[in-house]
Amino acid sequence: MTDDVDAHIHEKFELQKRLGKGAYGIVWKAYDKRSRETVALKKIFDAFRNPTDSQRTFREVMFLQEFGKHPNVIKLYNIFRADNDRDIYLAFEFMEADLHNVIKKGSILKDVHKQYIMCQLFRAIRFLHSGNVLHRDLKPSNVLLDADCRVKLADFGLARSLSSLEDYPEGQKMPDLTEYVATRWYRSPEILLAAKRYTKGVDMWSLGCILAEMLIGRALFPGSSTINQIERIMNTITKPSRQDIASIGSHYAASVLEKMPQRPRKPLDLIITQSQTAAIDMVQRLLVFAPQKRLTVEQCLVHPYVVQFHNPSEEPTLHYEVYPPLPDHVQLGIDDYRDRLYEMIDEQKASFKRIQHDKIRPFSPKDKSRAPIAQAECSDTDYDTARSLQKSTSMDKNTSSSHDSSTGTLRERAQSAESRTSKGSNGDMRNGNGSAISNGIKQRRRSIERSRLFANIKPSKILHPHKLISRGDKDYENFEKKY
């Protein structure tokens, strides 16, 4: 893996610092010279090395395009080919931190942040699941955060359409779950035990692990091998019944579990000690052996732990299934994926050109004569221009997505939220968190970030944090009755 970046990318972006290195590429903080925005630039190395990697790259882009319209999913701004036709560059909206680093730094997150983060994750997953798609790689490093504690889910390289798996042609071999490369620590028991079918429960399990990690400040099940992972899980969660074990449809689950050395159990409530009852309850209901017995994402959104942030108008769903444009169960050749991806890039550029063209038309009576020129002049820049146009339109339509911009308006909104909260607010919490989150971020932005940290959390909750607890307890009783 090399840090080399193509000359045409250097022309477009000023690379500022390396943000992260994953299994598939490097991510830099970069300044987009045309749009004058800070972006996260990801170079996927050898994106088309073999059919599996090509399919992964293809899926990642396809799902990002589909789900990026949700406010809690990272937006893919642009895609660039590399000169060698093997690598590929993706430009994303920039986020300040990822949850893994925030947890690692220690006591940055207070209860209210953890609840807000979980609620936003549930919103994102609800959106994916409503399109019958699984993320399959939920882990703290794929949960991006900004200084407002706003969440954007990233890394769709392992996402899969459930319907494409359910519709598997008879007699055709399902993809082997042992090929599953998602980070072990967040893998569900059925994946570890090589079950035959995926369900939405795999994401719910990972969400339970993420919440537990926020609560205890370290990974809950840091297994060193598949078998060690299963052991750690089985020593902690409620013992599954025979039916539970049978329900995952794994040939050797029963025998693996029987042979497991018997160690004294350390249940979740003894591991997660310093947390609210509702938080522990949520982890316990997510980390359940049988996938069908785990909370669904809809149930999570009304669970007492996050219900204070629950707002149906901010929890959109898709009313159709998201299906990859190329058959998912057949692995095509490298060129098929690459050609289709390049075609999509071109198609998208063309459609953005149309958007921009339509936007220009109503503004001037001379439009008719200007339109063909506007179209003819479209180049790479149009994609970016159209992006900002689109952004401003969606901001007009939907205030919940207005935070995508770092304009003065956002600051004004944040500052007014700040002034509202500061009137009698819990100063300790606000200051403590504001300064802590901004630790890893540039000094000069500190004051802005401090005020922005709570901008998107309903002020009433911050003004009266004790209400979260009392209300939570009541909700908890109601939830208990219902589920």
Ligand SMILES: Nc1ncnc2c1ncn2[C@@H]1O[C@H](COP(=O)(O)OP(=O)(O)OP(=O)(O)O)[C@@H](O)[C@H]1O
């Ligand atoms: N939009 C972004 N803004 C800021 N940082 C980002 C962004 N996207 C990614 N990062 C950083 O880069 C890291 C790696 O990104 P990403 O998960 O997309 O790469 P990957 O190669 O697919 O990783 P993995 O090995 O987890 O599959 C993230 O954990 C995060 O720290």
